[in-house]
Structure formats: structure tokens, C-alpha cells
Amino acid sequence: MSNTDHSASRAARHLALPQIGAQGQESIAASTALLIGLGGIGCAAASYLASSGVGHLLLCDFDTVDASNLGRQILYGPADIGELKAQCAVSQLGRINPDIRLTAMMDRLSGDALAAVVSEADIVLDGCDNFATRFAVSDACVANHRRLVSGSAIRFEAQLAAFGPDYETSPCYRCLYTEADESLENCAGNGVLAAVPGVVGTMMAVEALKFLGGIENPPGRLTLYEGLTGDWRQVGIGKRVDCPGCGSVG
């Protein structure tokens, strides 16, 4: 069976969805997604974007694999300890789908370099572990009019939100968080149940595939998951006129 046949068979369940179909799958295959952070969230999101045939994945993480990552960062195994996550991810995702393009990025991106990478992508998925990067990625998405899906997980709790600078009324990440919330930042100190980042990363992949597949997908809602009780909640995020990221009052 040729690679083309594999691609058609792989996409069969997407082709059977009237909301995606051949046109949506072609759009997915022609798309580029940028993943910021290849921890538990990024591993899950990248796995589904690769298996779904997103044409080009830009995989950004400067860190190396540590033994303490293996419980939840499912692209890596014991043989990868000490190796660069981005390179290990490319290797494993290439086994999941050899027909897509995978680019490992190991630099700490900021400023013009970050803007250039963001502008190369059709959508950005941020599953990183710190607010400084989240704010910088959001600002780059606003400046370059790129859709951003942002997720975080800690303890048993998860958050997910999509922001759309392509929509005039959409909030940005800084409309949601004006300053770093340290209670959400320290995964090592607070602990995290292994599968919770996987929930977030998988939901981020759902949001990204809908967007890339052409499904109307208005941004601006925050989804909250409490794994301890199994509760889900959604709240609207308002655009702040005085937001330092996207507001009109400077």
C-alpha cells in the first residue's frame, strides 16, 4: 500500500463526517500547526494532530526528557531520558504518521523569532508551563492575527480556552490573566494526575482540528475541568478595552 493509500484510509473517519469531509480534510492536510511546549499537554495534542494528518507540525521545546516526565509525557520512553524533547517528539510522531512534515525547534523563542514562527502557522497550541511564555505567545498571535488554543493542567484541574485575533470581538490571553497566577504554574510542587494534561491536550487537538477543518468555531470561552469530581464548566471571557495585549486603550 502506498503512502497516498494510507493517507486516504487514515482520513476515512474524517471524510465520513459531513462537517469535515474531503474539503475539510484537504484543508487539515494543507495546514501548519505550531505547538509551544512538549510536556504532557503538548504530547497529547501533537499525537492527535499528527495522526489526523495535519500537514506540518512545528514542535517547540528547548527542554530535555527527565525520568519524572515519563508518567504523563506519552511521546517519550526511558531510552529518551536526557535527549531533547523536540527531537524525540519528531521521531515518535514520524512513526505515528510518516506522511506529514515535522520540524523540531529547540530555541527559546522570543521577539522577532517568535513572531516569525507564529506567522508561519495557521494555528498555535500553547501547552507550556509558565506565564511569561504564555503572554509572549498570546501577544505574537494578536500581532499576527493567528488563532491560539491555550491549555493548562495542575493537580486534578484543567483549563482550556481558544482566542481568535481573527475575530474582532475575541479576547486574548491577557484579557483572561492580567498577571502570572503562580498557583497554576508549579506542576512539580503541586503535583498533577498523569491523565489530566492528556485531557487538555486532546481537547486542544479537537479545537485545532475543527478550526483547520473549516468548522465555524467562535473563540472566547474558558472550559474548566475538575478531575476530582468529574465536573465540567464553561464561562465566557470578555474582551477588556484596557487589555495590554489587544485593547484599544493604550
Ligand SMILES: [Zn+2]
Ligand atoms: Zn486582550
